[in-house]
Amino acid sequence: MTHPEPLLQVRDLRVDVGERNVLKSVSLDVPAGALVVLMGANGSGKSTLGLTLAGHPRYRVVGGRARFAGQDLLALSPETRARAGLFVSFQAPPEIPGVKNNLFIRTALNAVRAARGEAPLDAFDFLGDARTAATRLGLPEAMLSRPVNDGFSGGERKRNELLQLALLKPRLALLDEIDSGMDVDGVRAVVQLVQELRAQGTAFIVISHYLQLIESLAPDAVLRLDQGCIAQTGDIALAGDIARTGFAPAAEAVAV
Ligand SMILES: Nc1ncnc2c1ncn2[C@@H]1O[C@H](COP(=O)(O)OP(=O)(O)O)[C@@H](O)[C@H]1O
Numbered sequence: 006m007t008h009p010e011p012l013l014q015v016r017d018l019r020v021d022v023g024e025r026n027v028l029k030s031v032s033l034d035v036p037a038g039a040l041v042v043l044m045g046a047n048g049s050g051k052s053t054l055g056l057t058l059a060g061h062p063r064y065r066v067v068g069g070r071a072r073f074a075g076q077d078l079l080a081l082s083p084e085t086r087a088r089a090g091l092f093v094s095f096q097a098p099p100e101i102p103g104v105k106n107n108l109f110i111r112t113a114l115n116a117v118r119a120a121r122g123e124a125p126l127d128a129f130d131f132l133g134d135a136r137t138a139a140t141r142l143g144l145p146e147a148m149l150s151r152p153v154n155d156g157f158s159g160g161e162r163k164r165n166e167l168l169q170l171a172l173l174k175p176r177l178a179l180l181d182e183i184d185s186g187m188d189v190d191g192v193r194a195v196v197q198l199v200q201e202l203r204a205q206g207t208a209f210i211v212i213s214h215y216l217q218l219i220e221s222l223a224p225d226a227v228l229r230l231d232q233g234c235i236a237q238t239g240d241i242a243l244a245g246d247i248a249r250t251g252f253a254p255a256a257e258a259v260a261v
């Protein structure tokens with residue numbers, strides 16, 4: 006019996022940002038429907054990995070490969086990656102002045118629906134779904150008709166990322182410190198939404214420093230990134246060790 010290819014397969018990925026080599030060698034697998042937690046000290050390259058997978062032009066791949074859903078991910082444009090079912094949330098979601106939030110999300114959703122062979126949603130149907138999802142995420146409905154993230158607080162921006170996630174229903178979602186800046190209700194909403202989407206088959210890479218969140222997500226694997234390399238791979242016990250001892254002792258242990 007042949008093993009199916011994992012949904013995401015990253016091998017020896019090396020990435021430069023400006024003059025710096027930030028990712029030195031990253032290899033990881035995310036099987037379809039799995040949940041992988043990625044931890045690592047500030048500056049270890051976690052967000053760089055997410056933005057590289059999303060196709061951000063500032064992150065230059067200088068070596069290695071990445072396959073997603075049976076395709077060469079790195080050969081695809083950012084929008085083709087999104088249409089193929091990849092969703093990457095921003096650690097610091099930007100404002101997009103002049104672009105209404107509901108139109109932004111509906112346009113993205115209809116592009117993804119077209120790629121899945123589904124009919125587009127009209128403004129009326131979309132608004133119904135968006136309102137329901139926003140209410141569940143504790144995002145005031147008025148924020149749907151404001152420009153994207155314009156004047157939103159940190160926690161509201163994170164909830165707006167979750168709103169996009171809830172409506173787009175990707176095959177793989179990378180959540181970059183989605184819990185930072187969120188209150189307890191927001192963190193609870195993250196757990197609920199992740200569990201709901203996982204039940205529908207979505208796989209996740211969750212970047213977080215927050216042990217309680219990590220434990221509630223019951224990850225299949227926990228990875229530690231250190232200076233642009235995957236330094237440790239384990240299960241939930243690794244997250245507990247890191248929470249207890251921090252990143253520095255583990256880094257020394259690996260260096261010995
Ligand atoms: N646009 C950029 N320009 C220059 N350096 C960057 C840029 N983005 C990230 N870096 C550097 O790359 C390293 C990794 O950053 P990042 O991926 O954001 O780390 P993490 O998310 O793990 O905290 C850091 O040293 C950071 O300063």
Ligand SMILES: [Mg+2]
Nearest residue numbers: 051052053096
């Ligand atoms: Mg980061």
